Amino acid sequence: xxxxxxxxxxxxxxxxxxxxxxxxxxxxxxxxxxxxxxxxxxxxxxxxxxxxxxxxxxxxxxxxxxxxxxxxxxxxxxxxxxxxxxxxxxxxxxxxxxxxxxxxxxxxxxxxxxxxxxxxxxxxxxxxxxxxxxxxxxxxxxxxxxxxxxxxxxxxxxxxxxxxxxxxxxxxxxxxxxxxxxxxxxxxxxxxxxxxxxxxxxxxxxxxxxxxxxxxxxxxxxxxxxxxxxxxxxxxxxxxxxxxxxxxxxxxxxxxxxxxxxxxxxxxxxxxxxxxxxxxxxxxxxxxxxxxxxxxxxxxxxxxxxxxxxxxxxxxxxxxxxxxxxxxxxxxxxxxxxxxxxxxxxxxxxxxxxxxxxxxxxxxxxxxxxxxxxxxxxxxxxxx
Numbered sequence: 001x002x003x004x005x006x007x008x009x010x011x012x013x014x015x016x017x018x019x020x021x022x023x024x025x026x027x028x029x030x031x032x033x034x035x036x037x038x039x040x041x042x043x044x045x046x047x048x049x050x051x052x053x054x055x056x057x058x059x060x061x062x063x064x065x066x067x068x069x070x071x072x073x074x075x076x077x078x079x080x081x082x083x084x085x086x087x088x089x090x091x092x093x094x095x096x097x098x099x100x101x102x103x104x105x106x107x108x109x110x111x112x113x114x115x116x117x118x119x120x121x122x123x124x125x126x127x128x129x130x131x132x133x134x135x136x137x138x139x140x141x142x143x144x145x146x147x148x149x150x151x152x153x154x155x156x157x158x159x160x161x162x163x164x165x166x167x168x169x170x171x172x173x174x175x176x177x178x179x180x181x182x183x184x185x186x187x188x189x190x191x192x193x194x195x196x197x198x199x200x201x202x203x204x205x206x207x208x209x210x211x212x213x214x215x216x217x218x219x220x221x222x223x224x225x226x227x228x229x230x231x232x233x234x235x236x237x238x239x240x241x242x243x244x245x246x247x248x249x250x251x252x253x254x255x256x257x258x259x260x261x262x263x264x265x266x267x268x269x270x271x272x273x274x275x276x277x278x279x280x281x282x283x284x285x286x287x288x289x290x291x292x293x294x295x296x297x298x299x300x301x302x303x304x305x306x307x308x309x310x311x312x313x314x315x316x317x318x319x320x321x322x323x324x325x326x327x328x329x330x331x332x333x334x335x336x337x338x339x340x341x342x343x344x345x346x347x348x349x350x351x352x353x354x355x356x357x358x359x360x361x362x363x364x365x366x367x368x369x370x371x372x373x374x375x376x377x378x379x380x381x382x383x384x
Contacts, residue, residue, distance in 0.1 A: 043136035044204040044236035051198035054108035061193035089161045092175040112175035115236035120259030121151035136236040137177035233258025
């Protein structure tokens with residue numbers, strides 16, 4: 001049964017009144033200045049950009065593991081590195097090449113979701129389609145996603161993408177850190193495929209210790225900072241670099257506060273909107289269902305009428321074809337009979353002609369014999 005506009009507006013009014021009554025006049029909560037250190041056993045990946053050679057094998061592995069569509073350029077085509085790329089719905093990770101002033105060799109950097117400890121996408125999602133798992137990956141539940149794309153706006157790294165080409169079942173897509181593989185005790189696909197060990201997978205705490213040890217051992221090779229240790233409250237994807245991170249496309253002014261610290265105050269100040277969301281979505285869903293049913297009924301009626309018209313047309317065409325075939329059959333029989341009669345007449349005339357010739361040949365010897373006898377008699381008279 002469909003929902004009327006009056007009933008929908010009634011629900012909205014009741015929800016607004018209930019939400020307003022439940023509000024207490026208090027100031028919005030202040031944003032917390034302390035970031036979440038992460039779950040104790042949280043996993044992550046350390047990307048050492050000094051070891052990356054830009055081979056794109058990580059891209060190929062990601063494509064295969066996630067069953068993504070084939071890329072426009074093959075993965076062994078390194079010419080794509082000449083332009084700056086970003087992740088999209090069909091590619092969860094990309095490698096970019098950077099030419100750094102004063103440095104002879106280019107720097108290659110792999111980009112993907114950084115899997116923040118306090119993800120901005122999860123903070124912005126009011127249906128909790130994004131969640132930070134205890135293992136480290138930020139996972140996505142497409143079954144509850146409403147397609148608002150607030151996560152795309154909120155992400156400070158501009159990672160989440162949307163499947164605009166799928167009108168009926170679009171999703172928000174991004175790197176999953178191969179959460180299903182991690183659950184099976186396997187390495188993420190990109191880590192397993194890296195030929196130069198530019199990617200290291202393990203507990204985040206251990207990765208930070210490992211990174212600090214590398215910096216201490218090779219101070220001339222690395223800058224003294226681990227990107228992702230504190231940026232946006234910390235991320236599960238960490239970076240080492242031999243040049244300033246600003247030269248390789250990293251946002252060095254992003255700050256250390258997590259996304260939740262920026263949104264806690266504003267969200268606390270608008271509980272009315274949060275209270276209205278369920279009713280609003282329910283009303284939209286009901287109205288949408290009503291429109292879908294009406295469209296379905298109209299489509300069924302149109303299909304039935306079209307089918308009946310099509311069948312009638314086919315019947316008429318079949319009847320006309322049968323009449324045509326019948327006429328052609330009668331004409332063919334008449335032609336065959338006429339041809340047989342003509343051939344019989346020709347055979348009769350030919351037989352008569354042959355019979356006439358035979359009779360003439362039989363009378364010719366007798367005439368010749370009579371003539372001879374007459375000649376002999378005349379000769380005898382002359383002699384006497």
